[in-house]
Amino acid sequence: MRRRSLKAAVPAAGAALLLVSTLSGCGGDGASAAGGDSTLKWTSTYFPTHWDPVVGGSGAQFRELSMVYASLTRTDEKGDAVPDLAKSWDYNKRGDRITFHLRPGQKFSDGEPVDGAAVKAAIERAKKQKNSALFGDLTSIESVRAKGLDAIVDLNQVDYQIPQLLGQRVLQIASPKAARSPAKLDQQPVGAGPFTVTQLIPGTKAVLKKNPKYWDAKNIHIDQVELTSAPDASTVVSGLQTGVYNFADIEPSQADAAKKAGLDVFVQPGFNASNISLNVNKKPFDNDKVVDAVRHAINRQEFVDKLTFGYGQETDQPFPKGYTAYDPTSANAYPYDPAKSKKLLAQAGYKAGDIKLDLVIPEEQPDAEIVQSQLAKVGIKVDIKIDKNWATPFFAKDLTFSLYATTGRDSAAQTLTAHFGPDGPLNLSTPYEPKGFKDAIAKVRETRIDDPDYQKVLQAATRAGLHSKALVFTYSQPNLIAKSKTVSGLPKNPAHIDWTGVTIKPGA
Incomplete structure (x- = not known):
């Protein structure tokens, strides 16, 4: 879940205590970074609720956690996996084993070595830790062996997606020593990324400094970072103008004001897609005609017009149009047609007003009101219910009807299985799986990315997944960042914020 909904998905652990922790093993004295010659002052709408990457790395927060935790791979501007902690990797002939070769001499900020054993521990923890948000993404991995600086990953199927999968989104690697106490790690992060946390006020503020032990530290030109949880959206632009911040993720509604204020608005490419989630295991969505009625009742263009302020586009797939996995042959399979929607409901035995649904969401959000209005036009009554603990019933698959928006995944296969797989975290209808999807996604994994x-095989898997009755996709929009002109341009890596080479003018 991105932006507003992410913050409500999981309560900020200990936020009410406002406990300031001076973190052991990270260095620094916890002093504010204000006044530093190269200080990034980032205010964020998705300030981490968790600093354990196994728990908090699944949503948009992975961008902030990636300042602290490095991964085996990272993503370049083409969306391809390139070396990070691992300098290289290779598959065996069958494609069911991959060996990652780590760079020599790397250390976590607590002095522990970054080696094959650390990778093994990270993967096993992501698979087994009770509160892991990542276990469903690692089903291809059978076991991991460590041999010095090598991590040998044995797979239970041929899967050429692993280098893209084990990047910043799914395998941000923590010090195994620190991770022995996940609860402590959650508030005292220890990684091998470009920065270390020196001060943390849970849910409110984190102060970080450059990590000289990071393998690519010579290309990190930011000395310190002040990361704060964004106040009311209406004050972010003024805060950027006055220098309280020099970097902020913003909503499309703020972009015009940011430009008029003389700020740079960076349009970051991404894989974002929003959807309406249905549970076909519960009435009335156990009736295919009702599902199709909802599909034809949705006017995607209204979402674009009212929510994206010119930055978005409609999509009926878990990807934006133009992305390599987007299947053009499946486009507009269920066009907006309220008359047809009403007819399908009648065929299913429902009169106007018979169907009454609770749309459960974590907080007020305008897309819920659009869904409510559009379904009312075909005779379906929707009551919007706010549940701040919405994540628990959603991921337990106890809800009947909800909304979700994703930041996407670096591995297209991972995005597809997350939505359409029988154990997919975004499949509200678990264990339901559309016919033909299992074989189609297996073929994707068996096909080398080069x-x-x-692309033909990948789009065929998207096509198979879209037979799912559990999801109705609505619109896509890029990530938007407003920044002071004192902050240099950012690499256009899709979905990721890469600090490599980024500079801040002295005194900014």
Whole structure:
């Protein structure tokens, strides 16, 4: 879940205590970074609720956690996996084993070595820790062996997606020593990324400093970071103008004001897509005609017009149009047609007003009101219910009807299985799986990414997944960042914020 809904998905642990922790093993004295010659002052709408990457790395927060935790790979501007902690990797001939070769001499900020054993511990913890948000993404991994600086990953199927999968989104690697106490790690993060946390006020503020032990520290030119949880959205632009902040993720509604204020608005490419989630295991969505009625009742363009302020586009797939996995042949399979929607409901035995649904969401959000209005036009009554603990019933698959928006995944196969797989975290209808999807996604995994037929195979899997009755996709929009002109341009890596080479003018 991105932006507003992410903050409500999981309560900020200990936020009410406003406990300031001076973190052991990270260095520094916890002093404010204000006044530093190269200080990034970032205010964020998705300030981490958890600093344990196994728990908090699944949503938009992975961008902030990536300042502290490095991964085996990272993503370049093409969306391809490139080396990070691992300098290289290779598959065996069958494609069911991959060996990652780590860079020598790397250390976590607590002095522990970054080696094969650390990778093994990170993967096993992500698979087994009770509160892991990542276990569903690692189903291809059978076991991991450590051999010095090598991590040998044995798979239970051929899967050429692993280098893209084990990047910043799914495998941010913590010190195994620190991770022995996950609860402590959650508030005292210890990684091998470009920065270390020196001060943390849970849910409110974190102060970080450059990590000289990071393997690419020579290309990190920011000395300190002040990361704060964004106040009311209406004050962010004025805070940027006055220098309280010099970097902020913003909503499309703020972009015009930011530009008029003389700020740079960075349009970061991404894989974002929003959807309406249905549970086909519960009435009335156990009736296919009702599902199709909802599909035809949705006017995607209204979401774009009212919510994205010119930055978004409608999509009926878990990807924006133009992305490699987007299947053009499946486009507009269920066009907006309220008359057809009413007819389908009648065929299912429902008169106007018979169907009454609770739309459960974590907080007030305008897309819920659009859904409510559009379904009312075809005779379906929707009551919007706010549940701040919405994440628990959603991921337990106890809800009948909800909304979700994702930041996408670096591995397209991971995005597809998250939505359409029988154990997919975004499949509200678990264990339901559309017919043909299992075989189609297996073929994707078996196809090398550099194979000339890869895109064709990938789009076929998208096509199979879209037979799902559990999801109705609505719109996509990029990530928007407003920044002071004192902050240099950012690499256009899709969905990721890469601090490599970024500079801040002295005194900013």
